[in-house]
Amino acid sequence: MFAYILKRLLYAIPIALSVTVVSFILVYLAPGDPLNAIAPADAPEEVITALRSAYGLDQPVPVQYGLWLMRAVQGDLGLSIATGREVTSEVLSAVGNTLLLAGVAALIGVVAGCILGALAGYRHGSWIDRVATALSVVGVSIPHYWLGLVLTIFFSIWQPWFPAMGAGPGGSSEWQWDLEHFRYLVLPAVTLSVIPMGIITRTVRALVADMLAQEFVTALRARGLSGIAVFRHVAKNTAPTVLAVAGLQIGYLMGGSILVETVFAWPGTGFLLNTAIFQRDIPLLQGTILVLCMFFVALNLLVDILQPLIDPRMGRA
Amino acid sequence: MSATLPLSPAAPMPAASAPSRSYWAVVWRQLRRDPMALAAASVLLIIVAAAVFAPWLAPADPYKASMIKRLLPIGSEGFLLGTDELGRDLLSRLMYGGRLSLLMGVVPVLAAFGIGTAIGLFAGYVGGKLNMVIMRVLDVFYAFPSVLLAVAISGALGPGMSNSLIALTLVFVPQVVRVAESVTTQVRQLDYIEAARMSGASAFSIIRVHVLGNVLGPVFVYATGLLSVSMILASGLSFLGLGVKPPEPEWGLMLNTLRSAIYSNPWVAALPGLLIFVTSIAFNLLADSVRSAMDIRR
Numbered sequence: 001m002f003a004y005i006l007k008r009l010l011y012a013i014p015i016a017l018s019v020t021v022v023s024f025i026l027v028y029l030a031p032g033d034p035l036n037a038i039a040p041a042d043a044p045e046e047v048i049t050a051l052r053s054a055y056g057l058d059q060p061v062p063v064q065y066g067l068w069l070m071r072a073v074q075g076d077l078g079l080s081i082a083t084g085r086e087v088t089s090e091v092l093s094a095v096g097n098t099l100l101l102a103g104v105a106a107l108i109g110v111v112a113g114c115i116l117g118a119l120a121g122y123r124h125g126s127w128i129d130r131v132a133t134a135l136s137v138v139g140v141s142i143p144h145y146w147l148g149l150v151l152t153i154f155f156s157i158w159q160p161w162f163p164a165m166g167a168g169p170g171g172s173s174e175w176q177w178d179l180e181h182f183r184y185l186v187l188p189a190v191t192l193s194v195i196p197m198g199i200i201t202r203t204v205r206a207l208v209a210d211m212l213a214q215e216f217v218t219a220l221r222a223r224g225l226s227g228i229a230v231f232r233h234v235a236k237n238t239a240p241t242v243l244a245v246a247g248l249q250i251g252y253l254m255g256g257s258i259l260v261e262t263v264f265a266w267p268g269t270g271f272l273l274n275t276a277i278f279q280r281d282i283p284l285l286q287g288t289i290l291v292l293c294m295f296f297v298a299l300n301l302l303v304d305i306l307q308p309l310i311d312p313r314m315g316r317a
Numbered sequence: 318m319s320a321t322l323p324l325s326p327a328a329p330m331p332a333a334s335a336p337s338r339s340y341w342a343v344v345w346r347q348l349r350r351d352p353m354a355l356a357a358a359s360v361l362l363i364i365v366a367a368a369v370f371a372p373w374l375a376p377a378d379p380y381k382a383s384m385i386k387r388l389l390p391i392g393s394e395g396f397l398l399g400t401d402e403l404g405r406d407l408l409s410r411l412m413y414g415g416r417l418s419l420l421m422g423v424v425p426v427l428a429a430f431g432i433g434t435a436i437g438l439f440a441g442y443v444g445g446k447l448n449m450v451i452m453r454v455l456d457v458f459y460a461f462p463s464v465l466l467a468v469a470i471s472g473a474l475g476p477g478m479s480n481s482l483i484a485l486t487l488v489f490v491p492q493v494v495r496v497a498e499s500v501t502t503q504v505r506q507l508d509y510i511e512a513a514r515m516s517g518a519s520a521f522s523i524i525r526v527h528v529l530g531n532v533l534g535p536v537f538v539y540a541t542g543l544l545s546v547s548m549i550l551a552s553g554l555s556f557l558g559l560g561v562k563p564p565e566p567e568w569g570l571m572l573n574t575l576r577s578a579i580y581s582n583p584w585v586a587a588l589p590g591l592l593i594f595v596t597s598i599a600f601n602l603l604a605d606s607v608r609s610a611m612d613i614r615r
Contacts, residue, residue, distance in 0.1 A: 018457040029473040137605075141598035143549045145556050146572060146590025153583040255462030259553050263576075277472040277559065289469045293461055300460075 001308065008304045016297050020072065023290040024065050027282050077287035082279040087287035090272060095291055097167060098261070098268035100175055102253040104189040109196030110246045116197070117204025118235075124209050132201055139198020144256065148191040148263035155187060162186045165265040188264040192257055196249035203245050207238040240311040247303030251296040347610035354606035357599040364596055368415030377406035379413040379566050388582045399585040401571065402578055407585060411592060414566035417478075418593065421560060421567070422548035424482055429489035430540045436490070437497020438524055438532060442505055452498060455491040463488050467550055471559045481560040485550055489543055496539045500532045538611055541604040545597040552593045568593050 043051075052058050059067070071078070077087035113136075120132035156164035163184050167175060175181060211217065211234045220230050254269075261270030269288050276285035348354045367374060376397070383404035391399045398408040440451040458466065471477075471484035504510065505528070513523050552569030554560040561567035563574065571589040579586045 015457070015460050019460050022457060022461070023469075026469060026473040029470065031475060137598065137601060141545055141549075141594065141601045143552060143569075143590060143593045143597065145553060146587070146594060149572070149576065149579060149590060150587055153579055153587060157580060157583060252462045252464070255465030255468070258464065258468055259556065262557060273468060273472065274557065277468075277476070277557075280475075282473065285469065285472055289465065292465060296462055296465075297460055 004308055005305055008301060012297060012301045016294065019293045019297060020069055020290065021065070023286050023293070024068055026286050026289065028061075030280070030282050072290065077290070078283040080276075080281055080284045082275055082281040082284065087283050090284065091269065091287050091291045094267065094269045094272045094288075095295070097175060097266065098254060098257055098270065098292075099295070101185070101188055101192060101261070101266060101268060102250060102257055104185060105192035105253055105257075106196055106246065106250040108189060109193035109249065110200055110242075112193070113197045113200025114204050114242065117201040118208050120201065120205040121208025121212065124212075129205070132205060136198040136201040136205075139194040139201070142194060144191050144194060145259040145263050147194060148188065148260055151187050151191055152263070167267050188260050188266050191263070192253055192260045195256065196246065196253065199249060200242065200245060204238060204242060207241055208234060211237055236310075240307050243307060243310065244303055247299055251299050254292050254295060344607075344610045348606060351606045351610065353602050354610070357602040357606070360595060360599045361603065364415055364592070364599075365419065367412045368419055371409070371412040371416060375406075375409035375412045377409045379405060379409040380564055381405060388578050388585065390582055391584055391588075398588060399582065401575055401585070407588060410566040410571060411568070411589060414568045414571055414589065415592070417561050417565060417567040418548070418552055418555075418569065419596070421478065421482060421485075421551035421555070422544065422596070425485035425489055425551070426540050426543045426547045428482075428486040429493045429543070430536065432486070433490045433493025434497045434532060434536050437494040437536075438501050438528060440494065441498040441501025442520065442524055442528065444502065444505065448498070448502075452495075455494055458488075458491040463546075464550065464553070467554060468557070468559070471554055476559045476562070478561050481551065481554040484554070485547060488550070489547070492543070493536060493539065497532050497536050500535050501528055504528050504531045534611055538604070538608045541600070541607050544604065545600040548593060548597045548600060 057064065075088050077091070079085070080087050080090055083090065116132040116135060120129040123129055152164040155161050164187065167181070167184050169180055169184075217230060217234065220233060257266075257268060258270030258273055260266070261268045262274060265271075269292055272284060272288050275281060276288060371379075376395075383400075386396070386400050386404040388402060388404075389396050389400040391397075393399055396406050396408070398406075398411065401407050401410060436451065440448045461469070467481070467484045467488050470487055471481040474480035474483065510523060510527055513527055518526075551560065552567070552572070555567050555569030556573045558570075558573065561570050563570065568589040572586075572593070575586040575589065
């Protein structure tokens with residue numbers, strides 16, 4: 001078990017490093033001299049040269065990467081061009097809101113997906129199976145930025161139950177665990193939850209139907225186990241796969257939330273990315289992408305480590 | 318999705334450049350009998366036809382604005398689906414919009430299909446260390462959630478239609494490579510490839526005659542599944558302002574600019590998104606049918 005965790009940790013290191021490489025390269029994808037984004041257009045030649053050496057841009061690219069990585073590891077992601085503030089603090093204040101939104105959306109999606117999928121798998125071919133299958137197709141096909149708009153029309157304009165904009169009363173971006181703030185979370189979280197719901201419904205349905213057809217289930221039933229006891233066996237066998245799929249989905253939600261955050265003016269990383277892109281604020285873009293992807297890598301690692309705890313067979317491999 | 322090879326050791330493949338005609342005939346017959354596939358295909362056909370023939374079918378000029386006719390509701394006289402925030406006929410804009418939206422959804426998948434198959438065939442056929450290096454490099458892309466990767470690349474390149482096409486293609490290529498590579502690696506070890514090599518066939522002709530036919534099926538199925546994702550992502554990039562620029566009509570962009578109208582005229586505002594949804598679900602259902610129709614050989 002320990003060896004397994006160690007192996008996973010070691011495997012995550014090159015992936016994390018390559019994520020930093022890609023984030024670093026983003027600056028060079030941007031058209032033009034990266035200095036143009038920092039220095040004013042009419043800056044004299046000496047200032048440009050001074051800035052170039054101050055930012056280390058006169059060094060070879062691999063050296064630049066090394067220097068950048070050293071600073072990034074220490075939590076220094078440079079200064080935002082748009083606001084002049086530190087990218088690290090900007091990202092950290094926004095990433096909490098994104099994680100909250102993605103986490104709650106994933107929770108709704110996973111719970112609803114498991115229930116729907118299990119019902120559909122148990123009643124294979126029934127009307128409930130057809131409803132669940134249709135819902136899962138809709139879930140993976142719907143553009144969630146549009147769903148957000150439709151939910152706003154229904155539940156914020158037609159029936160004003162939930163607010164449509166922001167993360168708290170009075171445009172506050174500080175999250176608090178109270179009912180008033182929670183009302184702001186409902187629409188964006190439900191909007192974002194349809195994708196994992198669709199995928200997990202599909203996965204669980206297939207797994208459960210497959211499991212119920214296996215001989216060990218017949219054997220359990222023949223021994224006179226109650227339906228609930230049999231279900232416990234089925235659930236235990238489906239859990240590792242569901243966990244793997246769910247973990248991946250939470251990660252995708254952190255990226256996918258950029259669209260939903262735009263629709264609901266949610267003050268998260270999507271908002272930051274928007275600012276970064278349209279103000280050509282490359283350090284901010286780079287920092288936000290890097291932090292989000294590190295969360296994604298960490299999440300995948302966590303899933304890898306949790307899996308053998310549920311299914312000990314995996315740890316021995 | 319794991320690419321399953323439509324092969325069984327007991328019944329060797331007819332080693333032709335393409336699977337025998339009867340195979341495609343069977344797939345085609347299967348699809349024609351599938352009501353879901355027929356429904357999805359007809360919906361797509363209508364949408365594509367409306368987009369392609371927009372210059373002849375559209376009732377009005379999609380760029381002609383009118384300040385006094387802004388945000389007319391659905392069913393207004395002369396404006397069947399109402400008007401947008403600048404008083405342009407929405408039906409015409411939706412028809413013209415289909416051209417760019419479909420183009421931006423389909424082109425990245427086609428490009429990734431071509432590029433990804435080529436890389437996958439090469440990596441799988443060469444095998445060994447080079448294959449491992451190529452696949453490990455592509456693994457890096459899996460460390461990024463796909464929406465984030467698309468937004469990051471097109472954000473860094475700058476807003477614009479060609480940049481978002483490049484970004485989406487880059488998102489899909491590694492996925493296609495993975496499918497193509499895994500099938501190629503499986504096929505490469507089969508006896509008849511060995512036989513072809515011993516009879517002196519060049520690597521290129523072995524790939525073209527013996528490997529490609531096996532790889533195209535699974536990759537094709539995978540690519541059809543990507544179409545729906547690509548439609549949503551492409552329109553999403555335009556929705557964020559990263560893709561098509563105004564005043565060009567495009568569904569994602571229209572959805573964004575009409576957002577200000579959801580309080581005064583919600584149904585008009587929701588229409589472009591409905592089209593993205595219908596197209597994406599039709600692609601998804603068609604992909605499901607194609608997948609099950611092509612699996613019959615298994």
